[in-house]
Amino acid sequence: MSIDTADRPAVAAPARPVRRLPLHWLGILPFTAFVLLFLILPTMKIVIGAFQTPEGGLTLANVAGLFTPSILAAFWISIKISFASALLGCLIGFAMAAAVVLGGLPRAIRGPLLTFSGVASNFAGVPLAFAFLATLGPVGLVTAFLRSELGLDLRVLGFNILSFWGLTITYLFFQIPLMILIITPALDGLKREWREAASILGATNFQYWRLVAFPILMPSLLGTLALLFANAFGAVATAIALTGSSLNIVPILLFAQIRGDVLGDPHLGYALAFGMIVVTGLANAVYIWLRARSERWLK
Amino acid sequence: MKRLWAWAALIVGLLYFILPLLGMTNFSLKMRRGEYSFDAYAKVFADSRFHETFTYSVWMALLTIVFGIVLVVPTAYWVRLKLPFLRPYVEFITLLPLVIPAIVTVFGYIRLYNTSSWLPLTGSSIGTDVLLMFGYATLSLPYMYRAVDTGLRSIDIKTLTEAAQSLGAGWATIIGRIILPNVTVAVMSGAFVTFAIVLGEFTMAALLNKPAFGPYMQLLGANRAYEPAALAVIAFTITWACLGLMQLISRLQKTPQTPV
Numbered sequence: 001m002s003i004d005t006a007d008r009p010a011v012a013a014p015a016r017p018v019r020r021l022p023l024h025w026l027g028i029l030p031f032t033a034f035v036l037l038f039l040i041l042p043t044m045k046i047v048i049g050a051f052q053t054p055e056g057g058l059t060l061a062n063v064a065g066l067f068t069p070s071i072l073a074a075f076w077i078s079i080k081i082s083f084a085s086a087l088l089g090c091l092i093g094f095a096m097a098a099a100v101v102l103g104g105l106p107r108a109i110r111g112p113l114l115t116f117s118g119v120a121s122n123f124a125g126v127p128l129a130f131a132f133l134a135t136l137g138p139v140g141l142v143t144a145f146l147r148s149e150l151g152l153d154l155r156v157l158g159f160n161i162l163s164f165w166g167l168t169i170t171y172l173f174f175q176i177p178l179m180i181l182i183i184t185p186a187l188d189g190l191k192r193e194w195r196e197a198a199s200i201l202g203a204t205n206f207q208y209w210r211l212v213a214f215p216i217l218m219p220s221l222l223g224t225l226a227l228l229f230a231n232a233f234g235a236v237a238t239a240i241a242l243t244g245s246s247l248n249i250v251p252i253l254l255f256a257q258i259r260g261d262v263l264g265d266p267h268l269g270y271a272l273a274f275g276m277i278v279v280t281g282l283a284n285a286v287y288i289w290l291r292a293r294s295e296r297w298l299k
Numbered sequence: 300m301k302r303l304w305a306w307a308a309l310i311v312g313l314l315y316f317i318l319p320l321l322g323m324t325n326f327s328l329k330m331r332r333g334e335y336s337f338d339a340y341a342k343v344f345a346d347s348r349f350h351e352t353f354t355y356s357v358w359m360a361l362l363t364i365v366f367g368i369v370l371v372v373p374t375a376y377w378v379r380l381k382l383p384f385l386r387p388y389v390e391f392i393t394l395l396p397l398v399i400p401a402i403v404t405v406f407g408y409i410r411l412y413n414t415s416s417w418l419p420l421t422g423s424s425i426g427t428d429v430l431l432m433f434g435y436a437t438l439s440l441p442y443m444y445r446a447v448d449t450g451l452r453s454i455d456i457k458t459l460t461e462a463a464q465s466l467g468a469g470w471a472t473i474i475g476r477i478i479l480p481n482v483t484v485a486v487m488s489g490a491f492v493t494f495a496i497v498l499g500e501f502t503m504a505a506l507l508n509k510p511a512f513g514p515y516m517q518l519l520g521a522n523r524a525y526e527p528a529a530l531a532v533i534a535f536t537i538t539w540a541c542l543g544l545m546q547l548i549s550r551l552q553k554t555p556q557t558p559v
Contacts, residue, residue: 024382027374028374028377030373030374031374037433038404039392039396039399039437041411042403042404042406043407045411046410092312092315098305099304099308099312103309115542115543118542118545118546122538126501126517126520127534127535128531129520130516131322134319134322134326135318135319135322135323140326141321173316173319176315230397237499237502237517241501254406255402258402258409273403277400277403280399280400281398
């Protein structure tokens with residue numbers, strides 16, 4: 001018996017790799033199951049549902065249903081708000097990050113600014129809407145100050161917090177910090193030697209930026225623009241808390257659609273959600289592709 | 300000249316961030332006519348709905364954190380140890396919740412796990428709680444996974460595993476008593492982000508009809524004037540505390556590792 005077991009390893013050895021393989025994969029089984037059940041399948045359900053009739057047959061009618069004037073308008077407003085807040089977020093965030101990284105400001109500012117950006121980029125949702133209502137709303141701090149001290153009535157000037165610009169300005173509160181967080185490492189990656197080389201060759205500061213720094217930063221900038229766009233496009237809570245359902249944007253429309261499921265047409269809801277996935281998916285694909293490109297330079 | 304521009308950009312930018320915070324704090328103190336008071340806070344704290352929803356969300360956050368640790372730590376460890384070629388794919392999957400809007404995911408849940416489906420989670424209160432917790436776990440997955448994976452990079456898991464195995468440890472012992480204590484700091488930072496996310500989350504809880512803090516804030520915002528500002532101050536303080544603690548912890552972790 002003991003001789004038998006001593007002999008066994010030699011015999012069993014070739015069989016081992018075969019037996020080990022499934023055990024390896026067992027290790028990530030819980031994760032795979034979780035991701036499948038609560039991330040992939042629900043999304044697939046939506047995507048497939050967008051192309052199904054209530055009886056289960058294939059159809060393009062749901063997606064075609066998106067091309068009604070009111071839904072197209074909602075997508076268009078959503079895209080405009082997301083793009084405006086992403087673009088402004090990129091510009092302001094870039095200016096602030098560049099000021100701290102390259103502008104010769106005390107280094108002590110940098111740490112707190114990045115910490116604050118980490119907090120503020122997560123401060124989306126319902127409380128953010130309250131903060132802006134209390135500031136730029138009809139009786140908000142800034143509104144009241146402008147009216148009593150400078151005689152400027154924002155409402156007369158055409159500004160309303162429950163509008164395109166109101167929402168855009170509110171979204172900037174999480175867009176700018178996200179830009180700062182992402183672009184600071186990229187700015188750090190600009191090597192001093194490049195600037196020195198450019199100035200030895202006689203480049204002015206403007207030429208250095210136009211011909212060297214900017215082209216290197218371009219993929220990062222565009223990629224972050226895409227990311228910020230997707231970030232704003234999926235934001236629901238802030239919009240609902242701020243405007244109720246008065247502003248016709250896609251996330252609010254979808255929210256109302258899901259809420260009113262019993263009466264409404266669930267398959268139009270599928271199509272709406274599918275439209276959202278397509279938009280954010282495209283934006284993120286652009287981000288991933290451009291980030292891969294920018295990493296070549298900024299190591 | 301350059302420095303002047305830099306200061307200008309920074310100050311204008313900071314003004315934009317400070318004004319809303321100032322605005323909400325100022326507004327939250329103005330409930331009593333003509334003077335500053337903490338009346339709005341008193342009102343909020345006296346509201347039993349505040350206690351219920353806040354407690355509910357804290358519980359959900361803690362459960363989500365525990366579930367996230369149990370799910371993510373062994374997975375990240377296993378992938379690094381045995382299936383390194385899978386790492387880019389797993390990482391990509393963990394980033395998906397940033398791509399797919401939460402409202403889409405929860406819509407999928409409602410359709411997939413409704414009362415007439417094969418797994419009727421939305422049929423019972425506990426089932427919906429579980430579903431919501433899984434939803435929160437997906438939302439926090441990008442942060443949790445990255446934190447743990449970064450933490451694992453700094454330790455030699457191969458040697459630790461072999462040492463533990465040669466002393467006779469099983470997988471549960473290795474993960475629970477060797478790996479987990481070594482990545483505590485990383486897990487903590489993931490946990491704080493999770494806590495902040497879950498506490499303020501609105502969409503999933505609202506659509507699953509759960510009495511969480513986010514929907515409560517939204518409801519109060521629709522019906523009251525001053526209390527929402529007080530709530531915003533409270534929520535901001537909690538978010539700030541969570542993420543501030545996270546930053547502090549990750550800085551504490553970094554110092555011994557990078558000597559420069």
